[in-house]
Amino acid sequence: MCVVGARPNFMKVAPILRALAALASPLPTMLVHTGQHYDASMSDRLFEDLRLPRPDLNLEVGSGTHAVQTAEVMRRFEPLLDEYKPSCVLVVGDVNSTLACSLVAVKKGVRVVHVEAGLRSGDRSMPEEINRVLTDQISSRLYTTERSAEGNLLREGIEASRICFAGNVMIDSLHACRALARGPTETLHANGHDPTVLGDRHGFGVVTLHRPSNVDDAETLRTLLETLRQVSQRLPLIFALHPRTRANVERFGLSTLIDPGRMVLLPPQGYLEMIGLMSGAALVLTDSGGLQEETTALGVPCLTLRENTERPITVEQGTNTMVGRDRAAILKVVGDVLAGRGKRGRLPELWDGHASDRIATDLSDWLDNSAAAH
Ligand code: UD1
Secondary structure (H helix, E strand, O other): OEEOHHHHHHHHHHHHHHHHHHOOOOOOOOOOOOOOOOOOOOOOOOOHHHOOOOOOOOOOOOOHHHHHHHHHHHHHHHHHHHHHHHOEEEEEHHHHHHHOOHHHHHHHHOOOEEEEEOHHHHOOOOOOOHHHHHHHHHEEEEEOHHHHHHHHHHHOOHHHHHHHEEOHHHHHHHHHHHHHHHHHHHHHHHHHOHHHHHHHOOOOEEOOOOOOHOOOOOHHHHHHHHHHHHHHHHEEEEOOHHHHHHHHHHOOHHHHHHHOEEEEEOOOOOOOHHHHHHHHHHHHEEEHHHHHHHHHHHHEEEEEEEOOOOHEEEEEEEEEEEOOOOOHHHHHHHHHHHHOOOOOOOOOOOOOHHHOOOHHHHHHHHHHHHHOOO
């Protein structure tokens, strides 16, 4: 039983389902969507872009406080395990749905398989960090995307025999969809914007922002938008705005900080649009986890507007630079990139488009072996 809940889950599960179906003896799967993300732009559209089959079940939990959302997923997920009796529950990433379903499964004696295990920012004020640590503790099989993750897991007392370094399934999706990516001109047209902004001297930058730590406090968001406005005077910026961020820009009265000649606001974009925008960009400014990885795979410089990352390999080997919210640091790195001194990086180990194949093979063997042992 594979679980998805929120936008960053969809690109991880799509290639895994395909790989499980492509095994010599295919593993039967069920796809459960918790409904944590429910807007067409945050969910349905990504299912289409990623060729994800429609979920077998949708729990339709929607939004709420962390406690309400997590509890509601748990309450609605539990009866499915009684009804369908899966041999394992496969969860990905670090969203509330990941932890909620893992917790239900482990307490009912159903094994949890975690894909993208062991990533740690070291920042326990981040809800995702709590979800990561707890999910890993109760998982029976843990697939990692980079070598540092294994060290993190071993330090937390997880036995080495449960861990498998498989590579990055996000990059499998990137490989599968890159040829279908929609060009930036088409995306701007489709959203009713004039694409001439793309032809600026240095090209354009792409921005996404949605972390509560960046967008939920009025002064923090104001400072960030002022910095981005300054960046936009050198490089036009295209923002794909998460609903949370859009609501806060309006609520805090910050819309006037957007320079309409240099900053284009778009609603959340589909996967094919985002890949197209990022591929064509001079740089990306983001607080997303996924974009840090995708820009590394695409060789596009990424400025991460956070103090820490759970994906250190994107900094050590890839194109990522942690700039926090420090205006001087941001303007300096932007200047470096525009002067042709941006990071080029290299592709990390096993980010080769075949992580899901390795996971499918290992998972199938692991299930066979554990069945034989019983
Ligand atoms: C969630 C994940 C985060 C991930 C992000 C990607 C957790 C703790 N966080 O954060 O790790 O990076 O998804 O987007 O699980 N909303 C809509 N429509 C939707 C979904 C959400 O309008 O389809 C709005 C609602 O106002 C909601 C808010 O966004 O209250 C936050 O949604 P939520 O699912 O709680 O967390 P995200 O910020 O999206």
